[in-house]
Amino acid sequence: MSLFAATPQTIKDRKVENRVKWALGLVTAVLVLPVLVILTTLVIKGGPAISMDFLFSEPTNGMTEGGIFPALVGTVWLVVCALCFSVPVGVAAALYLSEYAPDNWITRALNLAIINLAGVPSIVHALFGVGAFVIFADFGTSILAASLTLAVMTLPLIIVSTRESLQAVPMAFREACWNMGATRWQTIRRVVLPNSVSGILTGVILEVSRTAGETAPIMFTGAAFFLPFLPQTVWDQTMAMSLHLFVISTQVPDVPDELPYGVALVLIGMVLCMNALSIGFRTWLRGRRKW
Amino acid sequence: MASPAPTQANDARDLAWFQDKLAQFLIFIGGISGIVLIISIFVFVSREGIGFLGTLDVGEFFTSPAWRPTSENPTYGALALMAGTASVTGLAMLVSIPLSLGAAIYIGEFAKGKTREVLKILTEMLAAIPSVVWGFIGLSLMNEFIIDTFNVPVGLNVLNAGIILGLMAAPIMTTIAEDALKAVPDEYRAAAEAMGATRWQVIWKVVVPAAKNGLVAAVLLGVGRGFGETMAVLMASGHSINLPSSPFDSVRALTATIAAELGETAVGSDHYQALFFLGIFLFVVTFLINLTADLVVRGIREQ
Amino acid sequence: MVEPKLQVKDLTIKYGDKTALTGVNFDIFPNEIFGIIGPANSGKTSFLRTINRMQDFTESMSVSGQVILDGKDVTAWRNVYALRRRIGVVFPLPVGLPMSVYDNVALAPRLAGVRKKSVLDEKVEQCLTRAALWDEVKDRLNTLGSLLSGGQQQRLTIARALSQDPDLLLLDEFSIAVDPVTTMRIEDVLVGLKSEMTIVLVTNLVQQARRLADRTAFFLSGECVEVGDTEDLFTGDVKDQRTRDYVEGRFG
Numbered sequence: 001m002s003l004f005a006a007t008p009q010t011i012k013d014r015k016v017e018n019r020v021k022w023a024l025g026l027v028t029a030v031l032v033l034p035v036l037v038i039l040t041t042l043v044i045k046g047g048p049a050i051s052m053d054f055l056f057s058e059p060t061n062g063m064t065e066g067g068i069f070p071a072l073v074g075t076v077w078l079v080v081c082a083l084c085f086s087v088p089v090g091v092a093a094a095l096y097l098s099e100y101a102p103d104n105w106i107t108r109a110l111n112l113a114i115i116n117l118a119g120v121p122s123i124v125h126a127l128f129g130v131g132a133f134v135i136f137a138d139f140g141t142s143i144l145a146a147s148l149t150l151a152v153m154t155l156p157l158i159i160v161s162t163r164e165s166l167q168a169v170p171m172a173f174r175e176a177c178w179n180m181g182a183t184r185w186q187t188i189r190r191v192v193l194p195n196s197v198s199g200i201l202t203g204v205i206l207e208v209s210r211t212a213g214e215t216a217p218i219m220f221t222g223a224a225f226f227l228p229f230l231p232q233t234v235w236d237q238t239m240a241m242s243l244h245l246f247v248i249s250t251q252v253p254d255v256p257d258e259l260p261y262g263v264a265l266v267l268i269g270m271v272l273c274m275n276a277l278s279i280g281f282r283t284w285l286r287g288r289r290k291w
Numbered sequence: 292m293a294s295p296a297p298t299q300a301n302d303a304r305d306l307a308w309f310q311d312k313l314a315q316f317l318i319f320i321g322g323i324s325g326i327v328l329i330i331s332i333f334v335f336v337s338r339e340g341i342g343f344l345g346t347l348d349v350g351e352f353f354t355s356p357a358w359r360p361t362s363e364n365p366t367y368g369a370l371a372l373m374a375g376t377a378s379v380t381g382l383a384m385l386v387s388i389p390l391s392l393g394a395a396i397y398i399g400e401f402a403k404g405k406t407r408e409v410l411k412i413l414t415e416m417l418a419a420i421p422s423v424v425w426g427f428i429g430l431s432l433m434n435e436f437i438i439d440t441f442n443v444p445v446g447l448n449v450l451n452a453g454i455i456l457g458l459m460a461a462p463i464m465t466t467i468a469e470d471a472l473k474a475v476p477d478e479y480r481a482a483a484e485a486m487g488a489t490r491w492q493v494i495w496k497v498v499v500p501a502a503k504n505g506l507v508a509a510v511l512l513g514v515g516r517g518f519g520e521t522m523a524v525l526m527a528s529g530h531s532i533n534l535p536s537s538p539f540d541s542v543r544a545l546t547a548t549i550a551a552e553l554g555e556t557a558v559g560s561d562h563y564q565a566l567f568f569l570g571i572f573l574f575v576v577t578f579l580i581n582l583t584a585d586l587v588v589r590g591i592r593e594q
Numbered sequence: 595m596v597e598p599k600l601q602v603k604d605l606t607i608k609y610g611d612k613t614a615l616t617g618v619n620f621d622i623f624p625n626e627i628f629g630i631i632g633p634a635n636s637g638k639t640s641f642l643r644t645i646n647r648m649q650d651f652t653e654s655m656s657v658s659g660q661v662i663l664d665g666k667d668v669t670a671w672r673n674v675y676a677l678r679r680r681i682g683v684v685f686p687l688p689v690g691l692p693m694s695v696y697d698n699v700a701l702a703p704r705l706a707g708v709r710k711k712s713v714l715d716e717k718v719e720q721c722l723t724r725a726a727l728w729d730e731v732k733d734r735l736n737t738l739g740s741l742l743s744g745g746q747q748q749r750l751t752i753a754r755a756l757s758q759d760p761d762l763l764l765l766d767e768f769s770i771a772v773d774p775v776t777t778m779r780i781e782d783v784l785v786g787l788k789s790e791m792t793i794v795l796v797t798n799l800v801q802q803a804r805r806l807a808d809r810t811a812f813f814l815s816g817e818c819v820e821v822g823d824t825e826d827l828f829t830g831d832v833k834d835q836r837t838r839d840y841v842e843g844r845f846g
Contacts, residue, residue, distance in 0.1 A: 017491045027389065034417065093324050127340075173689065183308065249430055249526070302672055
């Protein structure tokens with residue numbers, strides 16, 4: 001009997017293992033297949049609605065015809081304004097956590113606060129937006145209030161991804177600068193930040209994708225279903241892609257099938273493109289080592 | 292040449308010194324923003340909702356399914372709403388826990404190289420789908436699917452929202468579960484293999500139990516996500532406020548209730564305050580869930 | 595009587611509960627190379643860190659006693675960055691900053707306010723030459739400093755220290771990551787720099803101290819055992835038997 005021949009037990013074990021591997025593979029497929037199914041369905045059913053007209057003209061006839069241009073513009077307004085608030089504050093917060101924070105309970109509490117901020121339900125963010133920006137700060141329902149609400153909601157994203165890229169910069173670089181007499185800020189400005197910009201950008205792209213898709217936070221703080229004019233200032237209300245999809249699929253009667261599918265397709269297309277950009281960017285970065 | 296002994300003038304505080312102090316101050320302000328915001332959220336939501344405490348009947352709130360804020364004698368029994376949230380979240384967990392665990396094990400332990408990359412990217416894409424799009428899927432595809440497959444009249448129900456929510460929560464649970472499995476030291480695996488165990492036995496009997504804490508945290512985070520999800524549940528679970536007796540019943544969750552009714556209330560009215568009160572309730576519950584998850588994860592790190 | 599460049603009085607350094615150095619007392623004179631020898635963990639590196647107040651960046655480090663530079667206690671400086679700018683430091687582990695070689699060496703002058711390109715060009719060439727690196731990088735000043743070889747990065751670190759125009763240069767076992775030939779070249783440079791600055795050289799290589807240092811201190815287990823003329827220490831004219839044992843290689 002050869003020393004290395006498989007025993008009956010080993011053969012049985014291998015069979016079990018194979019079956020398990022296939023079973024788990026199937027489970028994983030069930031998890032990821034929906035993405036493909038959803039995309040395919042949206043393309044098939046919504047594709048017919050997409051045209052230059054669709055993208056660049058306004059909705060007409062009680063929302064049952066026409067395009068989505070004002071909603072697209074509105075989403076862009078909201079995303080850009082939200083970024084204006086969340087990027088400076090988020091980068092500052094990350095800088096604090098990475099470069100200044102001592103290792104004590106206050107820092108732990110800060111980290112906890114950020115994790116919890118990320119876990120707050122979107123409708124509670126909406127309520128906060130109404131209570132703090134629309135009413136207390138008296139901004140009224142406006143792009144300002146809505147984008148501030150969105151900024152608060154996506155702040156943790158920026159903080160976490162910025163902090164990670166800051167912490168990826170080796171301590172040795174900072175110490176070399178400090179020993180030369182550079183101040184903490186000079187070191188951050190000349191060595192730490194420039195080498196983290198790419199990580200920060202990845203977080204920003206991710207935030208753009210999240211912000212574009214949110215509905216609840218903007219529903220009561222600044223987004224409206226139908227507005228006859230495009231927004232001119234941050235004090236105006238605006239339409240938005242996410243809200244448009246919601247209303248068109250739940251509250252407008254007699255909508256031709258492909259319209260909501262078309263809106264959903266454009267929305268998901270925007271979001272997935274941003275995501276793919278972020279992933280691609282990250283992969284490209286990994287290949288470009290600087291130390 | 293030898294430099295002369297420096298005078299005290301060289302010790303002057305210069306522009307760089309002041310810029311550093313200013314930067315430190317501004318960065319500190321940004322740094323505490325996390326805590327400031329969490330507290331602010333609680334403060335401002337409470338500010339609008341605290342008035343409800345006057346109208347609140349605690350017993351009714353927690354035990355009565357009669358949520359009728361717009362009737363002539365308004366009642367604010369939130370039991371049906373809580374049951375709505377609980378049933379949808381519960382079903383979602385039934386769907387997503389096995390999916391996430393299975394996928395985490397497969398991706399972490401069996402898949403290699405390119406397959407693993409592709410799977411991880413697909414998972415990220417799944418996580419990126421906005422909740423309103425999921426809600427739309429619930430309204431359209433899932434609705435038809437349920438009506439056809441199970442031969443029921445209405446497809447917007449617990450089952451619909453539960454499956455959708457499960458798919459929404461799964462990606463993040465998978466990622467955290469993967470991290471938890473990866474954190475199990477290789478020595479455990481090596482020791483088990485040295486004793487003759489097959490790969491599957493190593494995973495099931497050694498790695499998974501060792502990663503228990505992280506897996507529990509993943510589930511908790513999934514539950515938190517389920518509790519707090521608004522749009523998808525609003526669009527997919529139907530509109531009836533009742534205690535569900537089967538997965539085919541329509542329900543209304545806490546989050547959906549706020550979203551559906553807030554637009555129709557007058558600022559400061561009882562109904563308005565009641566909705567904000569629900570918001571406080573949601574905030575506290577999800578805060579506690581997240582806190583627990585974080586403490587559980589901290590438990591691993593300190594081992 | 596020459597005024598000492600650096601005076602150390604009753605210096606004690608602790609990290610939390612652990613004592614790294616106790617009751618150190620000696621003077622360092624201008625324009626000399628002052629060597630510090632001793633086995634690992636005897637407190638040599640900790641001592642260097644107190645000279646430019648690096649304890650400010652380490653939470654657990656507590657320092658008592660005085661380090662006096664040119665008559666002023668270093669902890670009494672109001673602008674600690676001005677202090678650090680005058681002190682060049684070279685660590686055992688080479689660090690090339692992730693910017694071009696040119697920017698690496700131009701960093702300190704730029705921080706000091708120098709902007710004219712011609713002045714910077716001259717400074718960069720001068721420092722790289724003195725650090726025995728110019729010939730190897732003169733055609734590729736744009737290469738990232740962090741991607742150079744270990745020995746080149748160490749010389750780059752020295753060039754950066756020189757670019758500060760320091761009046762005090764601290765070297766902590768600089769030759770660990772550097773090959774013997776390059777070490778020799780740098781040692782020649784150091785001897786030449788003596789006329790412009792004061793140099794403190796911490797080294798594990800006893801013979802290196804003998805070659806370079808005018809006076810040497812022997813640190814052992816957190817204590818400064820003795821300080822004296824290098825030649826005396828190496829020819830047996832010691833105040834403490836342990837110094838002779840260490841120098842003769844009986845322990846290390």
